[in-house]
Amino acid sequence: GLLTDTAVVANKKYDFVIVGGGTSGVIMATRITEISKHTVLLIEAGVAYEDIPVTLHAPALGVRSGSQQPWTWNYTVVPQIGMENRTFTYQMGHNLGGSSYVYGLYTRGTDQIFDKIAKISGDNGWSWKSLVPYFNKAEGFLKPPSGGEWGPNDYKLTDHGTQGPFNTQLPMYPNDLDPLVTKLVATEAEFSKWNNDLSSGKSLGIGTSQATITKAGTASNVASGYLTPAVLARKNLDIITGVRATKLTFKASKAGPVASGVQFTPSPDVNVTTVLANNEVILSAGAFNTPQLLQLSGIADKDFLKSLGIPVVLDSPNVGQNLRDHVAMPMQWEANATTTLDQLRDPTFLANQTSIWQQTGKGILTAAVANHLGFFRVHPNASIFDSQNPDPSIGSDCSHFEMLFRSFITPSPATGFFTSMGIAFTSVASVGNVLINTTDPFASPLIDPKFLTSEVDIRIGREAIKTARRAYSSPVFDGFVVKEYGPNPNAMTDPEIEEMIRHSGTTFFHALGTAQLAPFHADVKAGVVNPDLTVKGVKGLRIVDASVIPVLPDAHPLAAVLAFAERGADLVKAAWR
Ligand SMILES: Cc1cc2nc3c(=O)[nH]c(=O)nc-3n(C[C@H](O)[C@H](O)[C@H](O)COP(=O)(O)OP(=O)(O)OC[C@H]3O[C@@H](n4cnc5c(N)ncnc54)[C@H](O)[C@@H]3O)c2cc1C
Structure with a gap:
């Protein structure tokens, strides 16, 4: 008990x-x-x-749960020498269920990653093929209704678990960005690779996200x-x-x-x-x-x-x-919109939506972190890798970076509506560590991801930012994306973009x-x-x-x-x- x-x-x-x-x-x-x-x-x-307060089980509010709460560890990383000696908080889950509840995107990653783990460990049981039954055992994928609501193609399941305890599903709450992302895929050659199932073991391309949301519209939690x-x-x-x-x-x-x-x-x-x-x-x-x-x-x-x-x-x-983690770089644009999640800063709107969610398990509070996301390799013409800075990706099918098409920014400014591109550097060369400096078990260990201490991570980050800007400059977004807002719309040259990354980069919370x-x-x-x-x-x-x-x-x-x-x-x- x-x-x-x-x-x-x-x-x-x-x-x-x-x-x-x-x-x-x-x-x-x-x-x-x-x-x-x-x-x-x-x-x-x-x-x-x-x-955990009931409302934090609303997918869109859990995202905003922030630090300094009884249900998060409120860790802070040590000053990051690759990030202008900045620190940032690290909200690991401090609750029964741990970090499974705090955000909400389900992605299995590329098969080559797991085949590499099988090779490193000498145990084929950790290969992609051997792990698929275990991914499936945990997963309770809620099948989307038939029809093409999500994306240019009908959503086709590859191999998912539908009976497991941990619910996943396609986003419940559509937003203004959805048809525009679909159009981007249909019209822009650079972004034309559509991925029907980002968890199939082949992750490159843009696809509909799989969110960790239950049938009841609450955030999934083990x-x-x-x-x-x-x-x-x-x-x-x-x-x-x-x-x-x-x-x-x-x-x-x-x-x-x-x-x-x-x-x-x-x-x-x-x-x-x-x-x-x-x-x-x-x-x-x-x-x-x-x-x-x-x-x-x-x-x-x-x-x-x-x-x-x-x-x-x-x-x-x-x-x-061997502490490994993904660097995150949030890029923000002003949007000509009124329906983004920025609406939630209005207390009356929030109260109404909370009541709708509590009564029906529906509404904007079921919005996923992002409805579409994409995994990309750096453009082959970018030639950023050389003998000093080899490609850190595990295999040719693995992404270098990820882009989340998001219909809000956090924290939301007092006025205005926004859209953002949550960028993660998904192939990272920097390696950090976690070491205690006291025998006091209640003291925080020193967490040092050593972010951006490898030059190649900066190079990948620069390409990711340029790619995000190319995406949002597509005519597809005319009339929706107004202008770049943050963290530094004036950073244009390579040294300026590097400075922006070092100044504004943070973690995607993927330590392992x-x-x-x-x-x-x-x-x-x-x-x-x-x-x-x-x-x-x-x-x-x-x-x-x-x-x-x-x-x-x-x-x-x-x-x-x-x-x-x-x-x-x-x-x-x-x-x-
Ligand atoms: C803010 C945040 C957002 C994330 N978002 C996503 C996402 O959208 N998609 C995704 O795929 N992954 C995401 N992740 C990563 C993912 O959640 C983690 O990789 C995963 O949950 C880690 O599981 P774990 O079992 O290793 O640790 P945890 O789930 O963190 O569990 C560790 C547990 O141990 C407890 N504990 C620690 N020390 C002690 C002690 N001394 N005594 C007793 N108990 C202790 C903790 O309180 C915690 O409950 C996110 C992580 C965080 C922190």
């Missing part, structure tokens, strides 16, 4: 103790407890699903999707929220350290409670907190641990390294890779976990979350995280048959 009292679980033993009730942790807990002999405790630091009343009623599953895991405990064995349990506490001034794991401790605390917890527990580079006075349990130099997987035969110098996600050099410890994914998909990564967790659960079931 759902617990909040630490006394209930103190000194109890479970077969599996899962740390982090986010995207991956919820899936792990749900799937493992399908086997009735396995007992599971899921520990979540953040708030219960019910404690907590509401997986943790049904029947699952919550399972006798072999306990979930405790509002408590933070502070350390893993170990016992010695001939074969090396064995993870034996987890210490946790609701706040720094309350003594820790220890809970023991018969079979495994599973870390699903996400790309920042999983490496933090490993480091606090003595699993990291030994010299680094010694510098902080932490006893070394295992010298594992890659813990916290900080406990990357490596082949079974390779030691800790190659990676943190084995292909079955067990931690190298320790027994009884597994990591299942975004941290293990060694290559950043050229897409929004939630779909990949869902698939990794679904397979991760099968790997656990197979190991403890």
